[in-house]
Amino acid sequence: MTFTIRTNHFLFILAAVAGSLTGCRDKAPAEEPAHEHEEAEGKVGLSTLQYKSVGVVLGGIESRQLSGQLHVNGVLDVPPQNQVSISIPYGGILKYTDLLQGMWVNKGQVIARMEHPDYIQMQQEYLDAASQLSYLEKEYKRQEELSRENVTAAKTFEKTTADYHSLRVRVESLRQKLALLNIRAASLTTETLQSSVPVISPISGYVTEVNANIGKFVQPNEVIFEIVDTRHLHVELMVFEKDVPKLREDQKVRFILANESTSREAEVHLIGREISAERTVRVHCHLLKEDKDLLPGMYVKATIETTGGQTDALPGEAVVSAAGKHYIFLQTVEEKGASTNPAEEHTDEAEREQIHFRAVEVGTGVSDDGFTEILLPEGFDRNTRNIVLKGAYDLLSKMNNSEEEGHHH
Structure with a gap:
C-alpha cells in the first residue's frame, strides 16, 4: 500500500516536469522573431x-x-559724412527753391535762396568796419613812425594800436558771419549788397526731406533739407555676441530686402567693439555693387558666410x-x-x-x-x-x- 502511493507520487512529478518542458518548447518559437528583429x-x-x-x-x-552661415537682420545706412541736414545759422524767409524729394543735386549747387533784412544789415556793418579799418591802419602806421622818432606820446600810440587791433577783430568776425551766409566779403561793395543769400548743397546726393515751402520763415538752425549720397550706402547688421568669434573682415554677405527674392552682395568691413543691451554687436558691411534703388533705413535679412578650417x-x-x-x-x-x-x-x-x-x-x-x-x-x-x-x-x-x-x- 505504501509502495503504490510512492509510485503514483513519482509518476505525478515526472508528468509535471514533462509538462513544464513541453511548455518551454511551445513558448520558444514565439520569442525568436523578436530576437531576429532586434x-x-x-x-x-x-x-x-x-x-x-x-x-x-x-x-x-x-x-x-x-563655409558656415549666420542668418541676421539689419538696416541700410550711410556714413555720417554722406548724409547732411541743411539749415542756416540766421533765421530768414525761404524765397526760392525747386527741390522735391527724390531729386539729385550736385555738390556746390544752389538749392535755395533766403532773405531777411538782417542779412543786408550785416553786409553794411562789414563795409563800414572795413572802411574804418583802412583809415585806422594808416593812422596806426603813422603813429608807429612818430613813436619811433619820439615825436608823439607813448599813450597816443598805445590807444591807436588798441583801436586798430580791435577793429581788425571785428572785421574778421563780420567776414566769417557773411561766409556762413555764403557771401564772399572780399567781393562785397556798396553796389553788390545782396538782399537774398544762397543755400548751397555741401554734398552730391538725393534729396530725402524738404521741410519748408516758399514764404515760410525758417528759424535759425532749423533743418530745411536733408540730402543723402546713396553711392556710399552700407549694411549695418546686428550679430549676437555668441556668433562674433565666427566673424572676420572681408567675409561675403548676401542680403535681401523685404518683399524681394533677389539677393545682393556685400562684404564685412568693420566689426563693432561694443555689445548692446540686446547682447548684439554691430557689423558694418560694404556693398559690392552700387544700387541707386536702395535707400537708408530699409530693413534687410542677411546671411554671413563664415569659413572654418578643414573638416x-x-x-x-x-x-x-x-x-x-x-x-x-x-x-x-x-x-x-x-x-x-x-x-x-x-x-x-x-x-x-x-x-x-x-x-x-x-x-x-x-x-x-x-x-x-x-x-x-x-x-x-x-x-x-x-x-x-x-x-x-x-x-x-x-x-x-x-x-x-x-x-x-
Whole structure:
C-alpha cells in the first residue's frame, strides 16, 4: 500500500516536469522573431538587382573647407559724412527753391535762396568796419613812425594800436558771419549788397526731406533739407555676441530686402567693439555693387558666410535623417555566396543574394556647396571606403519599411 502511493507520487512529478518542458518548447518559437528583429535593427539588405537599380555608389570621408552661415537682420545706412541736414545759422524767409524729394543735386549747387533784412544789415556793418579799418591802419602806421622818432606820446600810440587791433577783430568776425551766409566779403561793395543769400548743397546726393515751402520763415538752425549720397550706402547688421568669434573682415554677405527674392552682395568691413543691451554687436558691411534703388533705413535679412578650417565631410545626399537623428550607411561583409561584383552576377543568382548595409548615427555641422560636415562617432574608421555616397535615401526607406513590417508581425 505504501509502495503504490510512492509510485503514483513519482509518476505525478515526472508528468509535471514533462509538462513544464513541453511548455518551454511551445513558448520558444514565439520569442525568436523578436530576437531576429532586434539583430536586424539598423541593418538593411539589397539584392544585387536592387543594388544596381538604386545605383549605390561607395566612397570615403573627404577633408574639406566648408563655409558656415549666420542668418541676421539689419538696416541700410550711410556714413555720417554722406548724409547732411541743411539749415542756416540766421533765421530768414525761404524765397526760392525747386527741390522735391527724390531729386539729385550736385555738390556746390544752389538749392535755395533766403532773405531777411538782417542779412543786408550785416553786409553794411562789414563795409563800414572795413572802411574804418583802412583809415585806422594808416593812422596806426603813422603813429608807429612818430613813436619811433619820439615825436608823439607813448599813450597816443598805445590807444591807436588798441583801436586798430580791435577793429581788425571785428572785421574778421563780420567776414566769417557773411561766409556762413555764403557771401564772399572780399567781393562785397556798396553796389553788390545782396538782399537774398544762397543755400548751397555741401554734398552730391538725393534729396530725402524738404521741410519748408516758399514764404515760410525758417528759424535759425532749423533743418530745411536733408540730402543723402546713396553711392556710399552700407549694411549695418546686428550679430549676437555668441556668433562674433565666427566673424572676420572681408567675409561675403548676401542680403535681401523685404518683399524681394533677389539677393545682393556685400562684404564685412568693420566689426563693432561694443555689445548692446540686446547682447548684439554691430557689423558694418560694404556693398559690392552700387544700387541707386536702395535707400537708408530699409530693413534687410542677411546671411554671413563664415569659413572654418578643414573638416570631415560627405556629399549631402549621403546623410539621411530619421526621428531627428542623422545617419550614414556602411556596406558590410556580405553573406556567404554574395557577389563582390554585382554587375557580373547572373539574374537568378542576383535575385537570391543579398548585399548588407548598416546605419551609423553621426552628428552634422555646416553645409556648403553640396557637402555636409560630419561628426563621426568614437572609434569610427575614417579611412573606410564603404560609405554609401549615393542611394542612402533608398536604404533608409527600405530599412523603415522592414522595421514597420517587423512591428506588425
